[in-house]
Ligand code: SF4
């Protein structure tokens with residue numbers, strides 16, 4: 435899923451400083467699962483913002499609404515009747531949400547309350563890690579199901595680099611060197627020879643480098 | 657192949673091919689456009705080494721480009737070993753720079769991944785890593801031997817480079833390092849310069865494996881030596897530089913030398929190492945990285961008995 439972190443209170447307060455009445459919109463998709471922008475977090479943020487603004491002597495009115503998904507035009511329609519009753523709309527969805535909202539309601543202004551970070555999952559309660567960089571051509575089968583594109587700090591297709599030490603990446607002692615893990619797995623399973631293959635440079639056209647991407651499923655297009 | 661069977665005709669290639677024990681040095685370009693400063697640094701190395709590595713934004717700190725500094729060196733009659741990292745350029749810029757430096761007289765290059773920019777003075781920058789060091793080696797080989805760009809288009813006057821790569825015998829997982837070396841040689845590396853060696857037992861073990869795998873027959877391996885200036889430098893490297901193996905015994909030895917004598921002890925250790933490398937099976941030379949200590953190179957070369965450098969035609 436998509437993992438995000440909430441922006442700092444200071445940053446959010448600064449974004450909405452000129453507004454007296456806003457709509458705070460959450461999303462029941464990924465951001466609910468990673469506890470950053472679901473119904474609960476929308477409620478909490480609304481309270482904090484109201485308290486902060488009251489303290490500043492500049493109270494704000496905030497209505498709350500959490501959509502099924504902000505990345506789906508069908509659910510984006512759910513605020514059609516109310517969107518123009520506010521000075522601005524603050525979205526707690528990933529970066530996709532406020533964009534779908536902006537496109538559906540061009541006359542309104544939308545602000546992001548979260549920083550969208552990566553595709554990953556929870557490795558333990560409260561900790562999420564990156565697993566995929568959406569490169570558009572998955573090659574993890576070459577690396578025993580582990581992705582060096584997303585998980586090696588240098589996206590090396592032939593690692594580990596000379597900075598790998600004690601299973602950690604050269605950039606920080608709390609970052610796993612995924613190449614160490616790949617190599618150890620291959621060695622344990624007696625398939626080190628797999629890593630003796632020289633691979634061609636990756637074709638990044640399927641990644642963001644090829645420009646904004648689209649996925650067309652002909653059979654579904656009406 | 658033309659050029660008397662030489663791949664590039666560089667001095668380093670000739671020295672190695674003739675079977676001499678090679679001796680290379682290193683020079684970091686200035687943090688500015690100060691050409692005089694650059695010249696002053698590399699002048700210490702004139703006649704003392706077979707080629708001089710010119711670092712490429714080493715440790716991700718921005719400096720005069722390795723391409724320009726290499727060209728200045730070549731124009732001044734000292735042979736550069738142009739370093740190129742994968743961190744700062746995509747394949748277009750890399751191929752362009754390879755053609756550029758070749759046209760300015762550069763004949764050796766060292767292909768590296770590059771330290772992550774997090775270490776450097778612009779950690780905010782975007783990292784490129786379009787290709788990795790092994791793919792870079794293969795790309796330079798393709799440009800040289802097939803006369804083709806990565807996309808298979810013909811090159812009008814291919815760059816004939818003597819292709820180098822780095823190897824760190826001390827990074828982890830240790831058992832895999834020799835295989836990564838093998839990959840680099842398979843990809844097309846003609847010579848290898850290793851990371852600075854301090855743990856001699858581990859290096860002996862590494863080179864033995866390389867010899868057994870036949871790697872030292874396929875590429876020339878130059879052992880990396882960096883003299884320690886002080887026990888503090890040794891401690892710093894042991895702790896702060898990832899993938900660097902500095903045994904406690906060496907730190908103790910430097911400390912034991914006493915105040916004011918640690919630098920000399922560091923040089924003594926480096927000379928002992930060089931003496932051993934000269935005799936070590938599979939080692940074709942030494943790469944001396946006297947970091948910000950270029951002026952010490954003549955003395956170290958003299959005392960290590962590697963002077964005069966061979967002249968090979
Ligand atoms: S190879 Fe590409 S698609 Fe597959 S997990 Fe890695 S980044 Fe994602």
Ligand code: SF4
Pocket residue numbers: 585586587588589590593594595596597598599602603604605610611612613614
């Ligand atoms: S230490 Fe490992 S994860 Fe980090 S850049 Fe090197 S190979 Fe990649």
